[in-house]
Amino acid sequence: xxxxxxxxxxxEVYATSYxxxxxxxxxxxxxxxxxxxxVMEAFARAVNARRSFLAAxxxxxxxxxxxxxxxxxxxxxxxxxxxxxxxxxxxxxxDDLPDDRLALLAALRQLPAAQxxxxxxHHLADLPVHEVAEAVGAPVxxxxxxxxxxxxxxxxxxxxxQSDTHPERSPx
Amino acid sequence: xxxxxxFHREIAERAxxxxxxxxxxxxxxxxxxxxxxxxxGLAVAVVVGGLAFAIGGPGDRSADLAPPAPTxxxxxxxxxxxxxxxxxxxxxxxxxxxxxxxxxxxxxxxVLWRGCDQEPCRxxxxxxxxxxxxxxxxxxxxxxxxxxxxxxxxxxxxxxxxLSPSGERTQIYVAGTGDxxxxxxxxxxxxxxxxLLRGDKLIAVPTPSGGPATAAYVTPDGRMVAATQAGAGAVxxxxxxxxxxxxxxxxxxxxxxxxxxxxxxxGDHVAVALLGDDxxxxxxxxxxxxxxxxxxxWTWARDLDTDGGDKxxxxxxxxxxxxxxxxxxxxxxxxxxxDAEGDVLPIQLSSFDSSVFELAGTVCAVSERGxxxxxxxxxxxxxxxxxxxLPGLL
Numbered sequence: 110x111x112x113x114x115x116x117x118x119x120x121e122v123y124a125t126s127y128x129x130x131x132x133x134x135x136x137x138x139x140x141x142x143x144x145x146x147x148v149m150e151a152f153a154r155a156v157n158a159r160r161s162f163l164a165a166x167x168x169x170x171x172x173x174x175x176x177x178x179x180x181x182x183x184x185x186x187x188x189x190x191x192x193x194x195x196x197x198x199x200x201x202x203x204d205d206l207p208d209d210r211l212a213l214l215a216a217l218r219q220l221p222a223a224q225x226x227x228x229x230x231h232h233l234a235d236l237p238v239h240e241v242a243e244a245v246g247a248p249v250x251x252x253x254x255x256x257x258x259x260x261x262x263x264x265x266x267x268x269x270x271q272s273d274t275h276p277e278r279s280p281x
Numbered sequence: 282x283x284x285x286x287x288f289h290r291e292i293a294e295r296a297x298x299x300x301x302x303x304x305x306x307x308x309x310x311x312x313x314x315x316x317x318x319x320x321x322g323l324a325v326a327v328v329v330g331g332l333a334f335a336i337g338g339p340g341d342r343s344a345d346l347a348p349p350a351p352t353x354x355x356x357x358x359x360x361x362x363x364x365x366x367x368x369x370x371x372x373x374x375x376x377x378x379x380x381x382x383x384x385x386x387x388x389x390x391x392v393l394w395r396g397c398d399q400e401p402c403r404x405x406x407x408x409x410x411x412x413x414x415x416x417x418x419x420x421x422x423x424x425x426x427x428x429x430x431x432x433x434x435x436x437x438x439x440x441x442x443x444l445s446p447s448g449e450r451t452q453i454y455v456a457g458t459g460d461x462x463x464x465x466x467x468x469x470x471x472x473x474x475x476x477l478l479r480g481d482k483l484i485a486v487p488t489p490s491g492g493p494a495t496a497a498y499v500t501p502d503g504r505m506v507a508a509t510q511a512g513a514g515a516v517x518x519x520x521x522x523x524x525x526x527x528x529x530x531x532x533x534x535x536x537x538x539x540x541x542x543x544x545x546x547x548g549d550h551v552a553v554a555l556l557g558d559d560x561x562x563x564x565x566x567x568x569x570x571x572x573x574x575x576x577x578x579w580t581w582a583r584d585l586d587t588d589g590g591d592k593x594x595x596x597x598x599x600x601x602x603x604x605x606x607x608x609x610x611x612x613x614x615x616x617x618x619x620d621a622e623g624d625v626l627p628i629q630l631s632s633f634d635s636s637v638f639e640l641a642g643t644v645c646a647v648s649e650r651g652x653x654x655x656x657x658x659x660x661x662x663x664x665x666x667x668x669x670x671l672p673g674l675l
Binding site: 115119120123124125128129131132133135136141144145149150151152154156158160194201203206209210213221232233234235237258263269 | 284286290291292293295298299301303304305307308375378430558559563666
């Protein structure tokens with residue numbers, strides 16, 4: 110049987126994990142289109158960093174960490190919405206998301222990045238705290254603290270009708 | 282409040298994966314970008330008149346390269362220097378490469394690189410002095426790099442040593458206690474806290490309270506400005522000529538809790554930045570004061586935005602030039618210049634600027650550019666800036 114190339118392995122993981130990763134990253138980015146872009150970038154980096162990708166015990170966790178880092182870098186460098194904003198109008202796949210989900214995304218976008226990452230990966234993506242800690246590169250205790258703060262902030266945002274969480278008033 | 286646990290599945294069902302060709306093409310584009318020779322016109326564009334634009338004019342874009350630049354002209358592209366040792370090149374070749382620290386010493390510059398394609402991450406320090414470039418692989422998880430006379434103080438798994446621009450190592454010893462300060466001392470940050478480098482020894486920094494120093498600067502004459510925690514949310518910044526008797530502490534203007542201090546200096550020029558701790562995890566700059574007489578009198582940078590949504594946040598470094606200008610690199614306002622009168626001017630060199638430092642009469646900062654960041658230096662107090670590759674890159 111011929112040996113699979115590293116790119117083949119990335120493609121296998123792409124087929125099985127792309128959708129799941131986009132779902133998990135959407136809470137982190139506050140935007141599904143940005144999540145798709147971050148996940149695509151993570152797979153492209155896997156192609157270019159084959160040794161590291163193949164050496165990973167859990168390829169999906171490797172990709173998730175890279176995608177979270179991509180998102181952070183874009184936030185840090187003020188590019189978060191710049192690269193994808195022109196495509197958002199065409200993001201018809203997500204047009205039919207219920208209003209409460211859109212409101213949740215809008216509220217998430219108002220959280221500090223560290224809290225948003227923790228809330229999204231633990232509560233929305235259903236990852237255990239230790240996997241969240243691995244993905245965001247923080248100690249478990251820190252993640253727990255961020256979860257507590259994030260939950261409180263999110264509850265306030267979602268309860269406050271004056272907050273900017275109306276789905277049609279995205280901060281972008 | 283209950284959060285929907287099926288949210289990620291709702292999104293996943295809607296996400297339509299593009300063909301895998303799109304991933305391969307994206308990867309190919311990224312590789313090509315790393316190797317691409319940028320059009321020669323870009324070489325002109327990299328001379329950025331950051332401050333000139335800020336004050337309303339394009340300025341002189343033909344400024345000379347700052348002293349630490351190699352004598353050959355940079356065409357604006359970057360690649361890993363092929364003359365470096367293999368173990369150093371291996372770090373710089375990593376896709377997940379970070380500039381961990383950068384510091385100038387005399388007219389040479391050193392960069393501590395971190396490559397994380399493999400676990401654990403690997404580090405290498407690359408120094409450049411004119412055309413001479415030297416690289417050394419380091420072995421620690423979190424090595425440190427500080428500018429000291431004659432090179433840099435480096436801490437790694439093998440210990441603490443002084444690294445000269447030509448790559449020579451001199452062992453440095455930790456001597457422990459010390460209760461004085463003298464001309465020739467250099468305040469440095471070590472894994473054990475702030476220390477004074479005296480010859481080949483590291484000694485404790487004396488403070489008014491006897492507690493650990495959180496920041497310090499020693500003038501060439503041996504006068505020291507040091508900061509120490511003075512209870513929760515308060516710091517004491519004071520100056521001394523001998524480490525035993527102290528001047529009256531710096532009068533602060535902020536009413537907010539101070540949780541951190543940055544001090545930098547050049548000659549008798551000293552700058553102090555007081556930092557806070559915001560609930561969102563960011564670090565606000567609460568106040569900056571500058572002194573031009575070794576900490577005897579201070580000028581408050583009163584125009585610095587320290588309140589509201591646009592306040593200056595997340596400082597990465599503070600530097601003072603020979604003519605007394607202070608430069609603060611921040612995550613929110615790029616490089617902020619504070620002049621002798623305390624007037625403040627933000628300077629944007631790129632979409633993200635960091636790691637400002639002083640280098641033989643110039644001020645340099647790391648600015649974002651493509652796959653690898655670049656070094657931007659100004660010889661005229663921040664009016665005109667010229668670009669050059671970071672040490673380790675060509």
